[in-house]
Amino acid sequence: MRQHLFLNPFIWLSTLRARLCLMVTMVVLAGCVDNSDSPSVDLEHPAAATHEPAPDGALSQHHDAHSALTVYKSPTCGCCGKWVDHMSANGFNSAIEHPSDLSAIKDQWSLPKDMRSCHTAVSANGYVFEGHIPAKFVQQFLEAPPENAKGLIVPSMPVGSPGMEVGDKFMPYTVFLLLADGSTTVFARVNSVEDGQ
Numbered sequence: 001m002r003q004h005l006f007l008n009p010f011i012w013l014s015t016l017r018a019r020l021c022l023m024v025t026m027v028v029l030a031g032c033v034d035n036s037d038s039p040s041v042d043l044e045h046p047a048a049a050t051h052e053p054a055p056d057g058a059l060s061q062h063h064d065a066h067s068a069l070t071v072y073k074s075p076t077c078g079c080c081g082k083w084v085d086h087m088s089a090n091g092f093n094s095a096i097e098h099p100s101d102l103s104a105i106k107d108q109w110s111l112p113k114d115m116r117s118c119h120t121a122v123s124a125n126g127y128v129f130e131g132h133i134p135a136k137f138v139q140q141f142l143e144a145p146p147e148n149a150k151g152l153i154v155p156s157m158p159v160g161s162p163g164m165e166v167g168d169k170f171m172p173y174t175v176f177l178l179l180a181d182g183s184t185t186v187f188a189r190v191n192s193v194e195d196g197q
């Protein structure tokens with residue numbers, strides 16, 4: 001015999017928890033929606049739009065492989081655009097591409113499937129930066145790349161990371177170093193907004 005949902009408190013609480021988690025996720029992901037009319041880019045014929053760096057950026061003296069990034073993202077992702085703005089404010093020059101298959105880009109760079117985020121950036125000298133990594137860590141990495149390193153990763157979309165600001169909310173997160181063999185190790189821990197600035 002089928003029990004009514006409200007007669008069993010465990011089912012009712014589980015359903016309520018699931019709905020609340022879904023609502024929180026939707027609110028956080030709403031920051032990723034951008035209503036721009038940016039066209040998609042075919043992987044075979046990419047076209048890039050350039051985001052100009054801020055004139056007073058911390059890296060404005062560098063307009064070489066240390067400050068040039070190609071950022072692959074969805075044309076509707078607002079948090080990715082905010083991350084690009086963060087990078088530009090810190091002197092990085094980003095070319096934006098909207099591939100029709102973002103997963104193919106991530107596969108091309110052998111990014112671990114369980115550590116992927118909403119955007120992937122590649123430096124002019126071939127290093128990969130996955131997710132909402134603070135500019136200061138990208139800068140540190142590019143100034144002295146560790147031996148056998150491929151790049152950096154911030155998995156998922158931590159609230160309070162660059163581009164994922166939601167009021168004064170903050171969730172501690174880790175910046176991982178991606179090694180050539182596909183393994184990862186801790187590069188930095190970000191325990192406050194200040195740690196990521």
